[in-house]
Structures are given as structure tokens and as C-alpha cells.
Amino acid sequence: MSTTTPTKVHYYVPRPSPYPVMLSLALFFVAMGVVLKVNALRAGPWSILLGAALLIYVLFHWFGNVIGESESGVYKSWEDRSFRMGMVWFILSEVAFFAGLFAVLFYERNISVPHLAQVDPGFTLYPGFTAAWPSAGPHGKPFSVVQPWGIPAINTLILLTSGVTVTWAHWGLKTARRSAAIIGLMLTVGLGVVFLGFQAHEFYEAYTRLGLTLSSGVYGATFFLLTGFHGLHVTVGVIMLSVILMRCIKGHFTPDQHFAFEAVSWYWHFVDVVWLLLFVFVYWM
Amino acid sequence: MNAAHANDAHHEEHPSGFTRWLFTTNHKDIGRLYIIFSVLMFLVGGFLAMLIRTELLQPWLIIPPEVYNQIITVHGLVMVFAAVMPATTGLANYLIPMMIGAPDMALPRLNNWGFWLLPPAAVLLVMPFALKLFGIGNGAIDTGWTMYAPLSVQGGIGVDFAIFAIYLMGISSLLSSINIIVTITNMRAPGMSFSKLPIFVWSWLITAFLLVAVFPPLVGGVTMLFADRHFGTHFFSAAGGGDPVLWQHIFWFFGHPEVYILLLPTAGILPHILSTFARKPIYGYRAQVYAFWAIGMLSVVIYAHHMFTSGLPVPAQLYFMYSTMVISIPVALLFFCWFATIWQGSMTFETPMLFALGYIVLFGVGGLSGLILSDAVADQQYHNSYFLVAHFHYALFGGPVMGIIAATYYYLPKITGRMYNETLGKWHFWQTIIGFNLTFIPQFFLGIAGMPRRIPDYALQFTHLNMLSSIGAYILGSAQLVLVYNLIQVLRGVGKKATAQVWEGAQGLEFTVASPPPYHTFETQPVIQ
Numbered sequence: 005m006s007t008t009t010p011t012k013v014h015y016y017v018p019r020p021s022p023y024p025v026m027l028s029l030a031l032f033f034v035a036m037g038v039v040l041k042v043n044a045l046r047a048g049p050w051s052i053l054l055g056a057a058l059l060i061y062v063l064f065h066w067f068g069n070v071i072g073e074s075e076s077g078v079y080k081s082w083e084d085r086s087f088r089m090g091m092v093w094f095i096l097s098e099v100a101f102f103a104g105l106f107a108v109l110f111y112e113r114n115i116s117v118p119h120l121a122q123v124d125p126g127f128t129l130y131p132g133f134t135a136a137w138p139s140a141g142p143h144g145k146p147f148s149v150v151q152p153w154g155i156p157a158i159n160t161l162i163l164l165t166s167g168v169t170v171t172w173a174h175w176g177l178k179t180a181r182r183s184a185a186i187i188g189l190m191l192t193v194g195l196g197v198v199f200l201g202f203q204a205h206e207f208y209e210a211y212t213r214l215g216l217t218l219s220s221g222v223y224g225a226t227f228f229l230l231t232g233f234h235g236l237h238v239t240v241g242v243i244m245l246s247v248i249l250m251r252c253i254k255g256h257f258t259p260d261q262h263f264a265f266e267a268v269s270w271y272w273h274f275v276d277v278v279w280l281l282l283f284v285f286v287y288w289m
Numbered sequence: 290m291n292a293a294h295a296n297d298a299h300h301e302e303h304p305s306g307f308t309r310w311l312f313t314t315n316h317k318d319i320g321r322l323y324i325i326f327s328v329l330m331f332l333v334g335g336f337l338a339m340l341i342r343t344e345l346l347q348p349w350l351i352i353p354p355e356v357y358n359q360i361i362t363v364h365g366l367v368m369v370f371a372a373v374m375p376a377t378t379g380l381a382n383y384l385i386p387m388m389i390g391a392p393d394m395a396l397p398r399l400n401n402w403g404f405w406l407l408p409p410a411a412v413l414l415v416m417p418f419a420l421k422l423f424g425i426g427n428g429a430i431d432t433g434w435t436m437y438a439p440l441s442v443q444g445g446i447g448v449d450f451a452i453f454a455i456y457l458m459g460i461s462s463l464l465s466s467i468n469i470i471v472t473i474t475n476m477r478a479p480g481m482s483f484s485k486l487p488i489f490v491w492s493w494l495i496t497a498f499l500l501v502a503v504f505p506p507l508v509g510g511v512t513m514l515f516a517d518r519h520f521g522t523h524f525f526s527a528a529g530g531g532d533p534v535l536w537q538h539i540f541w542f543f544g545h546p547e548v549y550i551l552l553l554p555t556a557g558i559l560p561h562i563l564s565t566f567a568r569k570p571i572y573g574y575r576a577q578v579y580a581f582w583a584i585g586m587l588s589v590v591i592y593a594h595h596m597f598t599s600g601l602p603v604p605a606q607l608y609f610m611y612s613t614m615v616i617s618i619p620v621a622l623l624f625f626c627w628f629a630t631i632w633q634g635s636m637t638f639e640t641p642m643l644f645a646l647g648y649i650v651l652f653g654v655g656g657l658s659g660l661i662l663s664d665a666v667a668d669q670q671y672h673n674s675y676f677l678v679a680h681f682h683y684a685l686f687g688g689p690v691m692g693i694i695a696a697t698y699y700y701l702p703k704i705t706g707r708m709y710n711e712t713l714g715k716w717h718f719w720q721t722i723i724g725f726n727l728t729f730i731p732q733f734f735l736g737i738a739g740m741p742r743r744i745p746d747y748a749l750q751f752t753h754l755n756m757l758s759s760i761g762a763y764i765l766g767s768a769q770l771v772l773v774y775n776l777i778q779v780l781r782g783v784g785k786k787a788t789a790q791v792w793e794g795a796q797g798l799e800f801t802v803a804s805p806p807p808y809h810t811f812e813t814q815p816v817i818q
Contacts, residue, residue: 012813014392014812014813015391015392015393015476017314017315017392017393017397017809018314018397018398019314020303020304020308020309020312020313020314021312021314021398021401022308022311022312023398024312024398024399024401024402024405025311025312025401025402025405027402028402028405028406028408028409028457029409031406031409031457031460032409032412032413032457035409035413035453035454035456035457036413036416036453038449038453039413039446039449039450039453042449042518042519043426043446043449045425066398082475085475086395086396086471086475086476087396089395089470089471089474089475090395090396090399090467090468090471093466093467093470093471093501094463094467096501097463097467097501097504097505098505100501100502100503100504100505100506101505101506101508101509103506104505104506104507104509104510104539104542105509107506108509108513108524108535108539111532111535111538112530112531112532112535116531116532116534116535117530119532120527120530120532129527129528129530130528133530139530140530141529142523142528142529142530217521218516218520218521218522219520219521219522219523219529221523221529221530221531222523222524222529222530222531222532223530224522225513225516225522225523225524225529225531226524228522229512229513229516229522229524233509
């Protein structure tokens with residue numbers, strides 16, 4: 005906004021809304037419930053249930069409210085720019101989050117585990133502890149790692165393909181080929197679900213067959229931390245893509261106004277890039 | 290609201306009663322909510338501080354040691370997350386749209402959500418105190434606000450509550466930061482270029498960048514802590530190949546920039562106040578903005594000076610020592626600009642100016658004592674002693690809190706339309722500055738003499754200085770009641786009406802609108818020449 009001409013454009017400031025404070029209340033109940041649950045207090049699950057129900061109710065209505073506003077055309081280019089920037093900064097905060105988790109991985113691999121092994125030649129934390137990565141489990145319990153060129157490699161292909169299909173859907177939307185957009189989104193959601201299915205299978209295998217669990221030392225913990233948080237983000241991405249798919253089927257979005265679609269596709273690409281890094285640094289190297 | 294109003298356009302329209310405050314999307318309402326919440330939590334944290342100094346008044350136990358640990362921890366967390374951060378965020382919400390000529394914040398509903406996450410977070414933080422009374426758990430978090438592993442891995446239910454309080458406060462901080470960044474980049478009035486941006490707005494822009502960069506890793510860190518506590522992981526336990534020092538890295542990667550997150554907004558508001566009461570333009574606008582950038586960028590790469598005694602290798606200690614000392618250069622630049630702003634000005638000493646000058650002096654002591662602590666060799670002696678406690682209270686009370694109080698007095702007439710009682714304001718200032726120094730100067734000596742922090746009882750040779758410190762704390766604590774009384778009087782409408790200009794030398798868009806400003810300012814944006 006570098007012009008100095010007076011503007012008569014009005015920015016859309018929404019009317020007072022009950023949803024934000026209800027969402028905070030929902031999160032409060034979920035938070036309290038989880039704390040009570042892990043401390044084996046009986047009220048815990050009920051608090052989680054109450055919070056989750058309220059959470060779902062609020063998300064439906066708040067997003068419904070926003071979608072309604074969007075369809076009634078109150079968002080012009082000025083508001084649109086705010087949403088775009090907001091989404092960009094949200095994704096940047098997610099980048100910071102995953103950067104932190106990767107920093108944990110590199111710290112353990114390159115600094116703390118080698119350092120612990122060198123403290124004193126006559127001292128080991130537990131039998132079988134070496135400076136190697138993956139580190140042996142605590143108390144020498146054996147486990148094996150997930151092989152990169154099986155399911156993880158297939159999952160990489162799946163996510164890369166889903167990046168292509170979501171871009172194809174975007175092309176369909178921009179050139180007013182609604183059926184292409186819908187098919188592209190369906191494929192993307194499908195690929196996301198298949199990815200999650202494989203990931204769930206991999207976790208199940210890790211627990212039952214490989215002996216790789218959250219408690220198998222710092223390697224297992226870090227493996228599940230990184231892949232688990234990524235899986236959580238894929239889950240959220242699939243939910244968001246499904247909402248966009250339904251909106252597409254309902255006939256929302258125009259070739260030049262479809263910010264919600266773009267925001268979700270940015271998010272999806274971000275999750276994709278995180279997976280590539282995971283594949284290289286967690287599974288492969 | 291009467292019927293005639295209800296049919297009107299949305300000019301002054303808002304729900305009446307408390308739903309106005311619960312559901313609001315108005316940046317001024319949300320700003321006021323933040324400020325009121327912050328004052329309340331400042332009193333809670335202050336009450337806990339009084340308990341701490343009462344325990345330390347004399348060398349024997351009044352409060353059980355485990356409860357003392359909970360009190361110091363909750364005092365720290367409440368003051369940092371629930372008092373100072375909401376205060377600066379509240380000022381940002383109230384002032385930034387008015388300062389840049391915007392109709393409101395860019396994302397008003399998320400703005401409301403950002404505020405309403407804080408009261409639940411505060412409840413989570415203090416709830417374990419109450420639960421203990423019903424025989425549940427062993428009280429609030431008791432690890433110190435730094436939550437070092439392995440103590441925090443072994444702690445009771447209070448640690449879990451604190452972890453979830455940090456989740457909620459983290460979401461809140463991210464929402465407000467993103468909102469502030471988007472507002473500043475997208476909502477400026479025509480002609481309000483970045484080079485004309487008020488310096489407070491600049492300082493908040495950099496603060497918001499910092500929050501987006503450093504809060505998410507802490508959220509990851511507390512998740513790992515939670516997993517270590519309940520899901521059998523070994524991130525912070527050497528027994529499974531993990532490392533307790535990893536927690537310190539994660540915490541201080543957030544914790545050190547956090548100091549600048551608290552400081553920068555108040556360092557940004559200071560030039561406004563100094564230039565108003567010196568009746569001179571701000572000196573070195575560009576230099577100060579560059580200094581903010583330098584401080585912001587350096588703050589994320591110097592954090593491990595908090596860990597000199599944690600066993601870092603010598604080259605790492607040297608790096609963190611020198612890089613920490615480097616940050617004193619942009620900070621000194623700020624001090625130079627502040628002095629140059631008031632140099633040969635026709636100064637008057639209204640309460641905001643007194644607090645602003647007090648800021649320069651007290652924060653100066655905080656900064657210089659920090660330089661002593663940043664010496665990796667000397668720190669072996671000073672680390673976790675009362676010298677450190679005195680240092681960071683000079684830095685965090687002397688800087689952010691003094692700045693927030695100065696800003697409160699400065700903008701109170703603008704926000705409420707009423708002048709506060711100047712005599713009481715001056716009384717508040719002098720009682721604060723005397724009480725504060727009496728509290729914390731003895732602690733420098735105590736620290737050098739070897740008194741460690743976070744202990745409820747101490748060796749007899751520390752008695753006199755501790756008693757002096759506690760008396761100072763009572764003076765400091767009661768001074769804040771003067772502030773509260775003054776605030777209540779203003780809110781009740783006592784005091785003469787404020788003009789739009791409020792202060793003779795005040796500059797800026799926010800002083801062109803009436804006091805109090807209309808519910809919606811700048812629905813049509815002004816043009817900045």
C-alpha cells in the first residue's frame with residue numbers, strides 16, 4: 005500500500021462472535037481432561053469428552069460462519085491478502101516447530117549420544133550402549149529399525165503423487181474445469197488416507213514385530229516423535245482437503261477466488277516437504 | 290442498547306453487558322481485556338512475591354519448603370506469561386491499529402480467541418494449588434520456571450497442568466503475533482510507509498517475528514517432557530540414551546529470546562514517551578529500528594549463556610560468551626538514542642516520564658550486571674546465586690514492567706478519557722523506585738557472598754541483607770496498590786477530562802482522535818503525508 009490516494013474501501017470487521025471463547029473453553033476441558041487422565045483421575049475422560057464435543061461443535065459452526073461470509077462475497081482483495089499472509093505465517097510457525105524437532109534429532113545423533121559414549125571408557129549407561137545411531141535400547145533390549153526402501157519409500161511416492169494431484173485440481177479450478185478439480189481432490193484425499201493406512205501399519209509392525217516402541221531408548225522416542233507429529237499433520241491435512249472437496253462438490257469457489265483451496269494446498273505441500281526430510285534423515289541416512 | 294441504535298449502521302454497535310467482552314471482535318475491547326487481565330495477574334504474581342520475601346525475611350521456615358518451591362515457580366510463570374506478555378500484547382492490540390491508521394486488527398475473531406485462551410491457561414497454572422486442598426495431587430509445579438529435567442520429569446500433577454498451560458499460552462502468543470504481523474504489513478493507511486512506522490509498531494513487528502520463531506520449538510519441547518513423564522520415552526533421561534541438557538537447549542532457545550520478547554515492545558514505547566515530555570523529536574529513529582533488528586536476530590543465537598555451568602565444551606562457552614557480549618552493542622545504541630532524545634529538551638516530569646527515566650536507570654543496571662554474568666569464567670561463581678536473581682529482576686522489572694507502567698500512565702487518559710491523579714502517580718513512582726532498589730541491591734551482595742537462589746532457608750550471615758530486601762519488597766508491593774487505586778479512580782470517572790492531544794508534546798495518529806477514541810477508529814483510512 006504505497007499509494008497516497010485516499011481510499012474509500014472498507015475492511016470487513018466481523019460482528020461479535022461467540023465461537024472463539026467457546027473454543028478456548030473446549031480446549032480448557034480437553035487440557036484438564038488429559039492431565040486428569042494421565043494421572044489416573046476418574047473425571048479425566050469425561051472432561052476430554054465434553055471438551056472434544058464442544059470443540060467439534062465450534063469448529064463446524066465457526067468454519068460454517070466463515071464459509072457463509074465468503075460465499076456472500078464480503079471478502080474482497082484486501083481481506084484476501086490478510087488471509088494469505090495469515091496462512092503463510094501460520095505455516096512458518098509450523099516450520100519452526102518441525103525445525104525444533106529435527107534439531108532434537110541432530111543433537112542426539114551428533115552430540116549427545118556420541119558424548120555419552122565417550123564419558124569414560126570404563127563406563128556404559130547400560131550393556132550394549134554405543135555411540136552408534138540408531139542407539140541400542142535401554143538395558144540392551146534389542147530392536148530393529150524400519151527399513152527405508154519398503155513402505156517408507158512407497159509412502160514417499162504416494163505423497164509426491166498427491167502433490168501432483170492437488171496441483172492438477174488447482175489447475176482445474178483456475179480454468180473452470182470443476183470436474184477435474186473434484187477428481188483431483190478426491191485422488192489427493194485418497195492418497196492421503198492410503199499414506200495414513202501405511203503409516204498405521206508401519207507403527208503396528210514396529211510395535212509388534214520390530215520391538216521398536218516409544219520406550220526403546222532415545223532412537224525409538226525420536227522416531228515416533230517425528231513421524232507421529234508428521235502423521236498428525238497429514239491427518240489434519242486430509243480433514244481439511246475433505247472439507248474443500250465437499251465445498252467444491254457444492255459448487256463453491258470461482259476461478260479467481262478460492263483462497264481456502266490454496267491455503268489447504270499450501271499446507272499439503274508443506275507436509276509433503278516435511279516428509280521428504282523425514283524420509284532422508286529419519287529412515288534413510 | 291435502545292431500538293433506535295439497533296437499527297443504525299454498525300458504528301457504535303456492540304452487545305451490552307458481559308457478552309460484549311466475551312464475543313468482541315473490536316481491537317480496543319480486546320486490548321482493554323488484555324490490560325485488565327495483566328493487571329490482575331500482576332497482583333497474583335506480586336502476592337506470591339510477597340510470600341517469597343516473607344519466607345526469606347528471617348532464616349527459618351514459615352512456609353513448607355515444597356510449597357515455597359511451588360510459589361517461586363508459579364510467581365515466575367505468572368509474571369512472564371500472564372502479566373508482562375499480555376500487557377505488551379494488550380498495548381499492541383489497542384495502539385497498533387490506531388497508530389497505523391487501520392480500521393481494526395486484520396483477523397479480529399482470532400484476536401478474540403488469542404485473548405480468551407489466557408484465562409483458561411492461568412486457571413490451569415494455579416488450579417493444582419486448589420486441587421491439593423481436596424487431596425488431589427501435591428500442588429502446583431515446583432521445578433522453577435525453567436522446568437529443568439530430570440526434576441520436571443519426576444514432578445507431580447502440577448507439571449502436567451503447567452505443560453498444558455504452556456500449550457494454551459503458546460497458541461495465544463502465536464495467534465496474536467501472526468495477527469500483529471498481518472496487521473502491520475497489510476492494514477497500514479495510504480502513505481504510512483515502513484520508514485514512517487511509529488517505533489512502537491516496529492518493535493512489535495520484530496517481537497512477533499521472534500515469537501513465531503521460538504514458541505513452536507518450546508511447544509515441541511514440552512510435548513517431549515510430557516512423553517517422558519507418561520509415555521515411557523527417554524528424551525531427557527540418560528538411562529535411555531537421552532540427555533537432560535537437551536531440555537536446557539530447547540528451553541533456552543525459547544527462554545532467551547523470550548527476554549527480548551518482553552523487552553522490545555517496551556523499548557519501543559519508551560522513545561514515544563521520552564520525546565513527548567522532552568518536546569523533541571525521537572533521536573535516531575533508523576538507528577533504533579536497526580538496533581531492534583540486531584537484538585532480535587542475535588537473541589536466537591546466544592541462548593546457551595544460561596548453560597555455562599551445564600558442561601558445554603569450552604569452544605561453545607567461548608562462542609556464547611562473545612556473542613552475548615555483542616548484543617550489548619545494539620542495546621547500548623538504544624540507550625544512546627534515548628539519552629540523545631531527551632538531551633537539552635524542555636523536559637517536564639509527569640508520571641509517565643518519571644517511569645520512563647526510571648526504566649533507563651534500572652534497565653541500565655540490569656544490562657550491565659548481565660555483562661558480568663555473560664563472562665563464562667565469572668559465571669561459575671555467579672550462576673544460580675542471588676546475583677542472578679537481582680540481575681534478571683533489574684532486567685525484567687526495570688525494563689518491561691517499568692515500561693508497561695509508563696505506557697499505562699501515558700495512554701490511560703487516551704483510553705479512558707480521564708486524567709489520573711498526578712500526585713498519586715508521583716507517589717507510586719518514588720515508592721516503586723525506592724522499594725525496588727531496596728529489594729534488589731542487597732541481593733547483588735547476597736549473591737556475591739554465595740547465597741544460592743531457590744532456597745527457603747539460608748545461612749545466618751545472610752540475615753540482615755535478606756531482611757532489608759524483604760522490607761524493600763513490602764514497600765514495592767504496597768506501591769502497586771497505589772497504582773491499582775489510581776486506576777480504579779480513573780475507571781470510575783474521577784479526574785478531569787483528557788483532551789484529544791492529552792500531552793502537550795504528544796505526536797502520532799492516536800493523538801488525533803478523541804479521548805476516549807470512538808469504538809471504531811479509521812473506518813475510512815486517513816492519508817499520511
